[in-house]
Amino acid sequence: xxxxxxxxxxxxxxxxxxxxxxxxxxxxxxxxxxxxxxxxxxxxxxx
Amino acid sequence: xxxxxxxxxxxxxxxxxxxxxxxxxxxxxxxxxxxxxxxxxxxxxxxxxxxxxxxxxxxxxxxxxxxxxxxxxxxxxxxxxxxxxxxxxxxxxxxxxxxxxxxxxxxxxxxxxxxxxxxxxxxxxxxxxx
Numbered sequence: 001x002x003x004x005x006x007x008x009x010x011x012x013x014x015x016x017x018x019x020x021x022x023x024x025x026x027x028x029x030x031x032x033x034x035x036x037x038x039x040x041x042x043x044x045x046x047x
Numbered sequence: 048x049x050x051x052x053x054x055x056x057x058x059x060x061x062x063x064x065x066x067x068x069x070x071x072x073x074x075x076x077x078x079x080x081x082x083x084x085x086x087x088x089x090x091x092x093x094x095x096x097x098x099x100x101x102x103x104x105x106x107x108x109x110x111x112x113x114x115x116x117x118x119x120x121x122x123x124x125x126x127x128x129x130x131x132x133x134x135x136x137x138x139x140x141x142x143x144x145x146x147x148x149x150x151x152x153x154x155x156x157x158x159x160x161x162x163x164x165x166x167x168x169x170x171x172x173x174x175x176x177x
Binding site for chain 1: 064065067068069071072073075076077079080084085086087088089090091098103140143144145147148151152155156
């Protein structure tokens with residue numbers, strides 16, 4: 001029950017930030033590895 | 048795509064790479080939205096995994112057994128409030144959401160999920176620590 005609650009939260013979160021997930025996935029396919037939390041944050045923000 | 052011992056034996060297709068990318072992107076996005084630190088992400092096959100998201104903070108390496116142990120410590124007794132452990136409970140929940148986001152991201156954005164290397168079943172599950 002608790003895990004299902006967390007799963008629902010994860011899905012809602014992914015839907016809300018779908019554009020950022022696409023950006024991250026595209027960057028991973030292109031570069032294979034992304035180093036640096038700041039780089040990942042910039043991709044999420046679309047910078 | 049992976050042998051029983053976790054060694055990768057085949058060549059990955061673009062579709063497979065894309066699925067791994069969405070899996071890792073899901074972990075990374077959920078972690079950052081929950082303010083969990085991450086230091087990198089990869090879709091290269093390493094240490095028996097098709098991809099990874101990692102943190103610089105070694106204490107932040109989370110296994111399911113860590114979460115179970117932490118949750119067990121945080122469960123209140125009869126008539127005990129949760130105020131004292133509210134932040135720790137939320138931290139546990141953030142980690143669980145982040146862990147689940149990988150597979151859910153694959154399902155949401157590619158319509159399929161990667162097969163597990165080692166099938167998990169209730170029969171093969173270890174009992175919780177007492």
